[in-house]
Amino acid sequence: MRVLTRVEFEGLENIPAEGGVIFATNHMSRLDIPLLLINPRRTDLTALVADKYQRYWLFKFIVNTGGGVWLDRSKADFGAFREAARVLKEGRPLGIAPEGTRSTSGQLLEGKAGTALLAYRTGAPVVPIAITGTETSVRDIFLLRRPRLKASFGAPILIEPFERDQREAALQRYTDEIMCRIAAMMPEKYWGFYAGHPRLKELLSAKAG
Numbered sequence: 001m002r003v004l005t006r007v008e009f010e011g012l013e014n015i016p017a018e019g020g021v022i023f024a025t026n027h028m029s030r031l032d033i034p035l036l037l038i039n040p041r042r043t044d045l046t047a048l049v050a051d052k053y054q055r056y057w058l059f060k061f062i063v064n065t066g067g068g069v070w071l072d073r074s075k076a077d078f079g080a081f082r083e084a085a086r087v088l089k090e091g092r093p094l095g096i097a098p099e100g101t102r103s104t105s106g107q108l109l110e111g112k113a114g115t116a117l118l119a120y121r122t123g124a125p126v127v128p129i130a131i132t133g134t135e136t137s138v139r140d141i142f143l144l145r146r147p148r149l150k151a152s153f154g155a156p157i158l159i160e161p162f163e164r165d166q167r168e169a170a171l172q173r174y175t176d177e178i179m180c181r182i183a184a185m186m187p188e189k190y191w192g193f194y195a196g197h198p199r200l201k202e203l204l205s206a207k208a209g
Helices: 032-035 052-056 057-066 079-087 112-123 135-144 164-184 198-208
Strands: 006-010 021-025 046-050 070-071 093-096 126-132 148-153
Touching: 021 032, 021 112, 021 164, 032 046, 032 057, 032 126, 032 148, 046 052, 046 079, 052 057, 052 070, 057 148, 070 079, 079 093, 093 112, 112 126, 112 164, 126 135, 148 164, 164 198
Parallel strands: 006 148, 021 093, 021 126, 046 070, 046 093
Antiparallel strands: 126 148
């Protein structure tokens, strides 16, 4: 990664120095997870990765070497959820893409509630991460260019307790919070589904003030 690309990390002070933490990132490229794996703050990071990537030998090697958790997206993969919870309870950071799949448009997709649910069940804080530059990175590398990749880390989000009958609304609220925090660290062209979202407008207004 460091040889083939030019990497910039921002907001590393927002990453807890120890303990289980969820790295919630947008997802535009197969290089997103490798980029997070070389962050200088938490080198014990692993990730939840769609099992379709096992077809690619190099990517499979990277994920297995990092102790990654393979996820079957074709079903409710409770085994992967339990394994992810175990990783967090062991005190390791876990990378997750709340969108649930890779965006092929270069813009944010709607987030799914799984990340917020995992944080609620484990008590792990969620660090929102905005990755930019990876959407064309693979093509650039094949054209012998060194793409500029940037990972911006936001302040941790803690999921507060909520009543059982409020679960759906609470998980939606926290999912929107995570995704809007990610969007707020990105240029407007990446906002996608969250362009015009009221919470994003609040975050941008506070940032400008």
